Structure formats: C-alpha cells, structure tokens
Amino acid sequence: MNSKKNSFVFDESKCKILIVDDSKTINNLLTREFNNFNYKTYNAYNLKEARKIIETNHIDYLILDINLPDGKGYDLFENLENTSIKTFILTSQKDEEKREFSFKKGIIDFIIKDNFLFQKIEQIIEMINKIEQNKNETILVIDDSFVIQQQLKDLFENRNYNVLLASNEKDALKMIQEEQPDLMILDVELKKANGIDFLQKNNELIISELKIPVIIISGTINITITRDSYKAGAVDVIKKPFVIEEMNLKIDLWIDYKRKQKELNRSSQLLKQYKNAVDERSIVSKTDEKGIITYVNEQFCLLSGYSKKELIGKNHNIVSHPDNKKELYKKIWNTIKNEKKSWTGKIKNKKKDGTYYWIDALIKPILDKNGNIEEFIALKNDITEQEDVKEYFQLKLKGSQKDLNHSIKLAREYEKAIDISSILLRTDADGKINYVNNKFVELTEFTKKELIGSDYRIFKNIETENEIFKNIESLLEDKIIFNGILKNRSKFGKTYWINITIVPIKDDNHKTIEYMWIINDLTELFNLNEEIQSTQKEIIYKMGEIGETRSKETGNHVKRVAEYSKLLATLYGLDEQQANILLVASPMHDIGKVGIPDSILKKPGKLTTEEFEIMKEHAMIGYNILKDSNREILKAAAIVAKEHHEKWNGSGYPFGLKGEEIHIYGRITAIADVFDALGSERCYKKAWEDEKIFELFRNQRAKHFDPKLIDLFFDNIQQFNDIRDKYKD
Structure with missing residues (x-):
C-alpha cells in the first residue's frame, strides 16, 4: 500500500515571509510583489529588527541581504540552523566559495541583485510554491x-x-x-x-x-x-x-x-473520460481534410444504420440526403475549410435503408500549432422528431381547399398518434371536462363516465395544493400556454407525477372556446430520482461508517452525530433543506481516518506529539477526498471534514480559524462529535459521565465551541438525550 503523504494543500495567505534588506527600494519592491500573490510579509532593515521579528512571529521564509548596517546577514543565518525557516540569500557579489558554504548550511538559493532582480522575484515565488509542493x-x-x-x-x-x-x-x-x-x-x-x-x-x-x-x-x-x-x-x-x-x-x-x-x-485520463462522455451522449464523427470518414461512434452507427466497417474510409456524403441543396454543402465547406471556423446548423441525412433523419450539428476544424487543418470533428444531436412535427404544421398551414380532405386525413392521423402517445384531457371554457383518452383514465383511476361533464378539479386529491386547480383563466392570464409539474394521487390513492401543458384553443375572434391538456407521466422518472438520492445518501452514510470502523468506533456513532447535528442546525435557525444536508453530510466528518496508519488510529494509549500531528491530517485528507464533487451534500461533507476540529478561539486545526470564520456546519458537527465521543467508550478511554461532559462544555463555551450553540444545547438537553437513547450501542 502506498502510504505516501499527498494531502498537503498550500495556502499562500498562511505563509509568512521576512524581507531583510537595508535598501527601502528593494524591500518595498519585494513586499509589493509578494503581497500581490497573497503572502503575508514582514520588513526589517537591519539585523536587530530582523531578530526581533523572528522572536515574536512564526516566519516561514527569509529573504536575507548579506551586507547590512549592523553586521553580516550570515550572522543571522547561523542562528537559524535549528529552525524551520528557509532562507534565500540576496547579494550583489558572485562569490562561488560563499555559495557552496551557504548551500551546505541549508540556504535555498542565491539571488544576485542586478538589473534583472525584478524578473527574479517571480522565480523566488515559483520556488517557494514548489518547495511547499515538495511536502507531497x-x-x-x-x-x-x-x-x-x-x-x-x-x-x-x-x-x-x-x-x-x-x-x-x-x-x-x-x-x-x-x-x-x-x-x-x-x-x-x-x-x-x-x-x-x-x-x-x-x-x-x-x-x-x-x-x-x-x-x-x-x-x-x-x-x-x-x-x-x-x-x-x-x-x-x-x-x-x-x-x-x-x-x-x-x-x-x-x-x-x-x-x-x-x-x-491526469489530463489524459480526464480527456479520455470527457471523450467517453461525449461518445455516450452525442453522435460523433471525424473526417480528414478531404471529407473521408476516419472515426464514428456507436450512436452514429445506430442512427444511420451503417456499421463502422461500412463507414470508415468512405466520404461523408455517404449519408447526404438528396433533398439538401448543393449551396448548403458549399457554405459548410467554405466555413470549416477556408475560414477555418466552426459551423452549426441542421442537416437532413439519409439512412442505409433509404429513410431520413435530421441532425443539429456542430462541425469544428481541428488545427495544428501552425494553423493547418488536421481533421474535422462533428458533434450532432438527433432532432428528427422535432423536424417532423414542424413539417407537419407547415403542411397544415399550406393546405389549400383542393387538398383539404387530404389535410384533414393527415390531421386525424396525427391526432391519433398524439392520442396514443400522450395523456389527454380537454375542457370547455368553464372548466368542464368534455374529453379524456384512455391513458388519462388509467392514470387517474376515474371512469370516463365520472369524468365527462365534471369540473376538471375532480381529479385533484384533497392533499394536493397546486395552482393548476385554480380558475383556469386566472392561471393562464396573459400567457399563451401554461406548463407545470404536479404531484397528485389517483382516485384510489396511488401517487403520480405529471408534466402538464395547457393550451387555450381560440376561435377566429381570438376567444377561448376550449382548453387542451397535454400530459406526460413523470412518475417513473421521479421515482428513479428518489431512488438515486436515497442510494447517494446510503453510500455517504456507509462511507462515514468506514472512517469510524477503522478506528473501532461503532456505526451508531455516525447515526447519533447525524441526528445531533440536524437537531442543533434546526435549533440554530437553519432551514429544513440545510438541516437535512447536514444530517446526511455530518457522518462523513472522520472519513479522512482512512488515510491514518492503524498503529496511530488504534493505539490504546495516549498519542505522542508526533503521532497526534499525523492524526490531525485526517481533516485535510477527508476534505481532499470530497472537495472536488459538484454534489451539494458532498461539498457540505468536505466542509465538515475540514472544519469540525477548528475551535472558536482559533486554537483548533488544520487552519486555526476563529469564531464565525468556521463554517456553521463545522461548528455544529464539532459539538455533536465531541458530545457523542466523550459519552462513548473508545479503545483509549472509558465513557464519561454526563455531568463531567456538561462541565467541559460549560468551560469550553466561547473557547472550543460556539457560545450560541452551547446555549442551545443546554436549553434542549432532553432532546439530545432522547436521540442518544434511541441509538444506543
């Protein structure tokens, strides 16, 4: 197993640099540049000032001039051998003997003060950044x-x-x-x-x-x-x-x-994953500069009906439809080859079986470093269904008296198709139902006899409150079409989700004579979404248990911490959504323990100073595991992992944050975690009695813990005891 430390994250604002140079010009120049990169700087113009600053502050890096008014910079450097301060030497002399001596003593680099000093400042900053990265x-x-x-x-x-x-x-x-x-x-x-x-x-x-x-x-x-x-x-x-x-x-x-x-x-792996994502979601093809196909994905083959073997090496016009005008291809070719720009637009293509399909395409020329075209890549989406509907309505609009019967027949065929594929309801101007199809009956579990002639509100469940069931005229107001999502129950109590589009049907005088309700059943989609969310929460919960299991702490610890956290969040005034996010995220507070060696994590006795420093790394390990997620719960879990050991007075870790600098999630989880940890038996201690825990909480109010949260804890102590009793080990 690779136990190498890869958890260090460099924060420039925490890095302190002392600049020692008797030239105010150079001192100010260095200060300005370091401050631009968010470093904290101190300034000294002689050895006496430098020693005083070092005695009273934690300095990380020293930029030290050799020749100072009250002595040699080397005198100060000699006194720093047993410290963690890292030194850059500033000098106007190119003394090779001094260079080797200084490197033996541990200096990081020699910086010659010459006409190029300004450019060298960026080199110093880059070197500091690399030295900090070296911790990994x-x-x-x-x-x-x-x-x-x-x-x-x-x-x-x-x-x-x-x-x-x-x-x-x-x-x-x-x-x-x-x-x-x-x-x-x-x-x-x-x-x-x-x-x-x-x-x-x-x-x-x-x-x-x-x-x-x-x-x-x-x-x-x-x-x-x-x-x-x-x-x-x-x-x-x-x-x-x-x-x-x-x-x-x-x-x-x-x-x-x-x-x-x-x-x-990492970039290659990401690029490969991006390519796979595009391949899964889009229709992709590549051609050389002459239009010969060099790559197609599975989606392209499925849509066109051709195999990869039949397409690779052929001209892309193998799928061109004869309905397209030559001018279209000339315009595309001029844009992508001559102008070397991307082209976007709609194209009608031909399948292998002779039928057609429509695509919305982006064709992009790929250029080498000299601006020469290496290949063309095309990303496409299938829009055949949308174009068919558009063509249908165009046909209806163009229908003349001569082919009226034909248009009516087509209209009935389309109406039949819509009736088969969608859930339909029609009401008159007063909201009385005058038509429902079979799919509407199946969804609502009312009979057609119960529905026809009834007010449209008949299918509203008594538990459902939704604007759809207000007066239709006021619902639509000046809108041409209303669209909304509804959660409802059928006649016999079955829950369903639907997307409703209400279209007012108007006569020649623009008066509404009817409402057409086109409904799509979203129940399966919402059920799947709930299942996915439930699975995500279970995974997060189990990950939290992993961290506790490694240190031989029970799964009930994370349950109690989760419930304590939600209760405290609610008492503090966080809304229900935030409280529920913390409920799910707080079990992840110690996930970083997966990166701590068993010899330290499971040690029955007290940790040494060095062992405790390693143990403290679990906060940043957990944060780094979670921080890159775009999921709201995992982002919250990252905050909890990083900040649940920070203290109100700034004495915590990993960053020594103070007061409300600590995220409320971290402040809440800190109390929940400590309350449960002290009251539970661990490999290295017995469980504390309640009064001993309460005494510690009172003493640590406004020291370790947020005073307002501690007050809320004591004001509602019985609710915390009830949670503890419910989830006993």
Missing part, C-alpha cells in the same frame, strides 16, 4: 553509508521532501513497492551488491511500471559506469563528493518532471 513528494536514498544518507536526508528535508533511507537491496525493493517514491538516489557501491545491477534487475518495476526517475551517484565516474547507468534506466549520474547546488538543481528538475508527468497522466 518522496525521495528514496539507497546508500550503505550512514554519513551519505544523513547528508542527503538533511539536504532534501530542508527543501521539504519526504525522505526514505535504505542500505540494501531488500529494504530498497520493499520501500519501492510499498511507498512508490517520486525519485530515487542510488549509489553504485552497495554492500554485497551493485546499484546499477539492482536497477537493471528491477527495471520493469521501477522504470516501466512506476516510472520513477533514478539518479546514480558514484565516487568514480567513467565511461563504463555512465553507459551502464543510462542503459539500466537512470536519468543522470552524479560524482561523489557532489556539489550541493548541482544536486539541488537536478533533484528539483526531476521532481518537477515527475509532477508534470502526473499532471499529464
């Missing part, structure tokens, strides 16, 4: 020298990389399989082994499958070692003792390459 990257060092291991470990950890160490082939192979590092440093001379032979032997796993860049290091560099290293799959060879700046540059280069490779893989 792992380097495996394979070397049997403890001194080299520690030297490289210190060097790489100073740049925020996660570092793994291995001294032999067995340990190295195990780490590669389990941790899947992003980069390997491999020494040629290992005890009882040769590093190049190891790489050659495991080339399939390391290079082909995991695509890990490997840098060979060796005390001796000759043509044989160089040749064998590259043949085994290494990307570079570095001689020991190595120049630290060179090592830093090459490590950063290949890590950056690996990042871009990952991003390319």
Whole structure:
C-alpha cells in the first residue's frame, strides 16, 4: 500500500515571509510583489529588527541581504540552523566559495541583485510554491553509508521532501513497492551488491511500471559506469563528493518532471473520460481534410444504420440526403475549410435503408500549432422528431381547399398518434371536462363516465395544493400556454407525477372556446430520482461508517452525530433543506481516518506529539477526498471534514480559524462529535459521565465551541438525550 503523504494543500495567505534588506527600494519592491500573490510579509532593515521579528512571529521564509548596517546577514543565518525557516540569500557579489558554504548550511538559493532582480522575484515565488509542493513528494536514498544518507536526508528535508533511507537491496525493493517514491538516489557501491545491477534487475518495476526517475551517484565516474547507468534506466549520474547546488538543481528538475508527468497522466485520463462522455451522449464523427470518414461512434452507427466497417474510409456524403441543396454543402465547406471556423446548423441525412433523419450539428476544424487543418470533428444531436412535427404544421398551414380532405386525413392521423402517445384531457371554457383518452383514465383511476361533464378539479386529491386547480383563466392570464409539474394521487390513492401543458384553443375572434391538456407521466422518472438520492445518501452514510470502523468506533456513532447535528442546525435557525444536508453530510466528518496508519488510529494509549500531528491530517485528507464533487451534500461533507476540529478561539486545526470564520456546519458537527465521543467508550478511554461532559462544555463555551450553540444545547438537553437513547450501542 502506498502510504505516501499527498494531502498537503498550500495556502499562500498562511505563509509568512521576512524581507531583510537595508535598501527601502528593494524591500518595498519585494513586499509589493509578494503581497500581490497573497503572502503575508514582514520588513526589517537591519539585523536587530530582523531578530526581533523572528522572536515574536512564526516566519516561514527569509529573504536575507548579506551586507547590512549592523553586521553580516550570515550572522543571522547561523542562528537559524535549528529552525524551520528557509532562507534565500540576496547579494550583489558572485562569490562561488560563499555559495557552496551557504548551500551546505541549508540556504535555498542565491539571488544576485542586478538589473534583472525584478524578473527574479517571480522565480523566488515559483520556488517557494514548489518547495511547499515538495511536502507531497518522496525521495528514496539507497546508500550503505550512514554519513551519505544523513547528508542527503538533511539536504532534501530542508527543501521539504519526504525522505526514505535504505542500505540494501531488500529494504530498497520493499520501500519501492510499498511507498512508490517520486525519485530515487542510488549509489553504485552497495554492500554485497551493485546499484546499477539492482536497477537493471528491477527495471520493469521501477522504470516501466512506476516510472520513477533514478539518479546514480558514484565516487568514480567513467565511461563504463555512465553507459551502464543510462542503459539500466537512470536519468543522470552524479560524482561523489557532489556539489550541493548541482544536486539541488537536478533533484528539483526531476521532481518537477515527475509532477508534470502526473499532471499529464491526469489530463489524459480526464480527456479520455470527457471523450467517453461525449461518445455516450452525442453522435460523433471525424473526417480528414478531404471529407473521408476516419472515426464514428456507436450512436452514429445506430442512427444511420451503417456499421463502422461500412463507414470508415468512405466520404461523408455517404449519408447526404438528396433533398439538401448543393449551396448548403458549399457554405459548410467554405466555413470549416477556408475560414477555418466552426459551423452549426441542421442537416437532413439519409439512412442505409433509404429513410431520413435530421441532425443539429456542430462541425469544428481541428488545427495544428501552425494553423493547418488536421481533421474535422462533428458533434450532432438527433432532432428528427422535432423536424417532423414542424413539417407537419407547415403542411397544415399550406393546405389549400383542393387538398383539404387530404389535410384533414393527415390531421386525424396525427391526432391519433398524439392520442396514443400522450395523456389527454380537454375542457370547455368553464372548466368542464368534455374529453379524456384512455391513458388519462388509467392514470387517474376515474371512469370516463365520472369524468365527462365534471369540473376538471375532480381529479385533484384533497392533499394536493397546486395552482393548476385554480380558475383556469386566472392561471393562464396573459400567457399563451401554461406548463407545470404536479404531484397528485389517483382516485384510489396511488401517487403520480405529471408534466402538464395547457393550451387555450381560440376561435377566429381570438376567444377561448376550449382548453387542451397535454400530459406526460413523470412518475417513473421521479421515482428513479428518489431512488438515486436515497442510494447517494446510503453510500455517504456507509462511507462515514468506514472512517469510524477503522478506528473501532461503532456505526451508531455516525447515526447519533447525524441526528445531533440536524437537531442543533434546526435549533440554530437553519432551514429544513440545510438541516437535512447536514444530517446526511455530518457522518462523513472522520472519513479522512482512512488515510491514518492503524498503529496511530488504534493505539490504546495516549498519542505522542508526533503521532497526534499525523492524526490531525485526517481533516485535510477527508476534505481532499470530497472537495472536488459538484454534489451539494458532498461539498457540505468536505466542509465538515475540514472544519469540525477548528475551535472558536482559533486554537483548533488544520487552519486555526476563529469564531464565525468556521463554517456553521463545522461548528455544529464539532459539538455533536465531541458530545457523542466523550459519552462513548473508545479503545483509549472509558465513557464519561454526563455531568463531567456538561462541565467541559460549560468551560469550553466561547473557547472550543460556539457560545450560541452551547446555549442551545443546554436549553434542549432532553432532546439530545432522547436521540442518544434511541441509538444506543
């Protein structure tokens, strides 16, 4: 299993930078640029001011000038060796000896103050961003020298990389399989082994499958070692003792390459999914610049009646319909080939069996980097049914006295078709039913005898309130057509959903003489939607149980937290929709625990400081699992996962938010989670008595917890106890 940490999210606004330079011009320039990127900056113009700022503030990065009025910048740098502050040196001198010394001491980079300083600021900002991203990257060092291991470990950890160490082939192979590092440093001379032979032997796993860049290091560099290293799959060879700046540059280069490779893989995967989505939903074809078909999807074949074998390699005019005018094709070809623009419009095509179909098409030329056409892609939708209806009404309008009988016959055929395919109701101007078809009878479960002559409100269920059952004239008002969706019950109590379109039928004087009700049964669609929503809620609930199960907490914990959260949300004044969203989302508060090692998650005793830091990562792990969803419930669950350990006074994690900076979902779930956790027995503690819990809540009012929510909790304590009793473990 790959246990590598990939949960860190860099927030520039949380990053604090101290700029130490006695030039106000340079100091102000750097400050302005960093602030533009949302960094928090501090300014000092001498060593004394810099030391005071460092003593009273948590500084992440130091931009340090060498020559200052009260001493050398190196004096300050020497005092920071045991801190987490990362330093960039500003200097106007190109001293190579000082550079290597400084890199050995752990500086990130040398910035020369010259005429190009302004452009270098973006490089600093980019470097800081990459260093923060390094917290998600792992380097495996394979070397049997403890001194080299520690030297490289210190060097790489100073740049925020996660570092793994291995001294032999067995340990190295195990780490590669389990941790899947992003980069390997491999020494040629290992005890009882040769590093190049190891790489050659495991080339399939390391290079082909995991695509890990490997840098060979060796005390001796000759043509044989160089040749064998590259043949085994290494990307570079570095001689020991190595120049630290060179090592830093090459490590950063290949890590950056690996990042871009990952991003390319993600983009390729997304592109493939987008293509699949388009293929499933649209009719797709591609042709070369001469109009020869090179690709069609299944939807194209189903509509046209041709197989892929019959279409590939043929001119696209194989489906052209003779009714289309030549001018249409000339216009399309001129637009897409000569003007190199997209063309949209309707086209009538011919199926293999000789019948026709209509499509609404977008034809787009695909250009290479030089603007030359590589191919054409066409995305289409079938609009045959709409065009047939349009043609029918055009035919009716054009019907003359001479072919009146023919038009009437066609009208009756269409009326028959509509009657068979739709649910119909007609009422007179006063709302009295004068016609219903069989489908209306089946839907409402009234008989035709009960319906004909009755007021249209007869099929309204007493539990249904809807504007459709108001006076029809006032319902339509100045509208030509009314459309609405109705949930109703049949005569015998069966629930159904329908889409109703009411069309007023007018005489020659524009007076309404009748209303035509065209009804579509949506019951199956709504039932399916409810089933999907129910399934989504069940999945979310089960995911919440997964997080609790890993830490040996009962499924009833997430049930209680969900019900407590909904109750508290309602008491707080959130509307019913928000309260129900929190009910479903709150069980996901600890889903991030799936990324925490069992040794920490299930430890029976108290966690060490280091173990608790790892445990705290479950908040951001959960947030990253959920944050990219477009579903409202999962977006709410992401907020809950991230913020349910924040505290009202700002002492919580992961971001130290204060007061109402914490989302109300997070504030509510915090109380619900702590109340249930303290009252439940866990692997590392006994359940607390109620009075002990209540005492803690009173003490933590306006410290850990939102004071208003705590007041609501105590004012309604019996309702919380009722939920706890209902869902006892």
